[in-house]
Amino acid sequence: xxxxxxxxxxxxxxxxxxxxxxxxxxxxxxxxxxxxxxxxxxxxxxxxxxxxxxxxxxxxxxxxxxxxxxxxxxxxxxxxxxxxxx
Numbered sequence: 001x002x003x004x005x006x007x008x009x010x011x012x013x014x015x016x017x018x019x020x021x022x023x024x025x026x027x028x029x030x031x032x033x034x035x036x037x038x039x040x041x042x043x044x045x046x047x048x049x050x051x052x053x054x055x056x057x058x059x060x061x062x063x064x065x066x067x068x069x070x071x072x073x074x075x076x077x078x079x080x081x082x083x084x085x086x
Contacts, residue, residue, distance in 0.1 A: 002035060003032060003033055004031075006031060006035040007031040013031075013037075016037035017037065025043075030044065055072050059078065062079040062080040062081040063079055063080075064077065
């Protein structure tokens, strides 16, 4: 989690990301386990894999696949875990 905290709090992270963007992959750079900005692996460029990882993550944490859209629209989204059974 150290690299996640680094990416979320380092005031220069946006500068690092801008330097590592490319025409082929114009998104933020990957922050490695040792908190160093780096270009992501080739597999990270695979949109189908990214979609599958996203869907599996939502499934694992108990959120429906349309939860982000619902959040953005101001709708309530219920997680299937951690709810009191009635």
